[in-house]
Amino acid sequence: MPLPSRLLSRVRRLRRASTARDERGSAGVETLIMATAALSIVLVVVAAGRYVDGSAQANDAAYAAARAASLESGMGPGTIAGRQAAEKSLAERGKSCQNLTVSFAGSDFTSGGQVVAEVTCTVSLIDTGSLGKQLGLRPNTQFTERAVVPIETYRSES
Secondary structure: OHHHHHHHHHHHHHHHHHHHHHOOOHHHHHHHHHHHHHHHHHHHHHHHHHHHHHHHHHHHHHHHHHHHHHOOOOHHHHHHHHHHHHHHHHHHOOOOEEEEEEEOOOOOOOOOOEEEEEEEEEEEOHHHHHHHHHOOOOOEEEEEEEEEEEOOOOOOOO
16 A cells, blocks of 8 residues: 555645746736736826816916906907916916917907807827727827806996
8 A cells, every 4th residue: 555645745746836837927917907907097097187187277377368368448358368367277287288379359358248269279198008999098198178258337437
């Protein structure tokens, strides 16, 4: 009976040795997979943040333009003041929104009227790379926001 017990102990030793060999390098593979997943999550968060921030910047610029234009006495000075206010608003927010256009179509600059400001700008999402493309994000995303501000009914016309 000594042969089966020696054989059994040898099989056990071989099994332990083969298990140790099979697991070598698995920590490196697991680390690589986890790092790739973590990087992908970070890129998604960055892309989402840039998208939301771009929209918010355009919205803030539209409101600033409408408010500044509503304080002026007429259309000419109002459009100039509105554009300057939109530019200043973007400059204060870091100016990731580029190619600014400001429109006051549909505005009524008379007492009791309203100023309608529409701001369009482009945010670059190119730094999100190929993952951004896979998520359906365009490298340059255009945002258009609109703000309406009433003009005081009893303001003096200068």
